[in-house]
Amino acid sequence: MKARAEQEIQLDTTLYYNIAAVGISGSGKSSLINAILGYKDKDRKAAKVGEVETTSRPTAYVHPNLESMMIWDMPGVGTQRSPRETYFEKNFLCAFDLLVIVLGNRLMQDDIDIASKAKEHRIPVLFVRSKSDQAIASKEARYQGTREFTWAKAAGEFTLELLSIKKRRERQYS
Structure with a gap:
């Protein structure tokens, strides 16, 4: 699966520690990434932020001070484009070093499913409550x-x- 991830989304598992920000659409994944990277939402290098589904494919951002850390903005789970049933596999989450599950107002079934699959693949999970x-x-x-x-x-x-x-x-x- 790592080889496919390298090919499909250019995930470099050799040079980078890869962190995926995952969660339901609108949970604040892109805003969290911008905060970690020190960008304002309107900065040229910032992850796109919006009220509607903004991230349609995995997008990588290199930390300005930690060049070996890549933070990935992932599409929101539970949408027509990213249904829960295929989300983990379609986004190659088993190839990442860490999953940050960004929670909106509450813990949702989609969040639980991602965490369960991550556990099966022995991928560490960090829950972050946005907003x-x-x-x-x-x-x-x-x-x-x-x-x-x-x-x-x-x-x-x-x-x-x-x-x-x-x-x-x-x-x-x-």
Whole structure:
């Protein structure tokens, strides 16, 4: 599969540590990449950002200070162009060194499916919650606590959600 990835999307597994930013369409993958690279959304070298499906094929960006790190902006999962059933294989995700699953408002089934397939292929996964400032502001209004309390509560809720998914999966396969 790595050979096909090298051929189809020019994934260089020899010179670069390849990181794929994946997740549902509109979750903030391109914005996260721009933030990591230090680009404003309007910069010439920045990943294209938009409210509609913007990334149609895997696109690589070299970090300006870490030349051996390549960050890939991947199409959003769960669209007509990138259905969940073929997303992992079609985008050669098994050839990447790390998958960063960018979450929007909540953990979705598509995110879980990507993480499960990554685990099968022994690819490390990092979950990143985008737009967390908006989510925290909303939670602060509901919980009426300090910012630190709200952050801790949000992190705890996410951890519990991941653990419950893990337990459901274990029951499903045992």
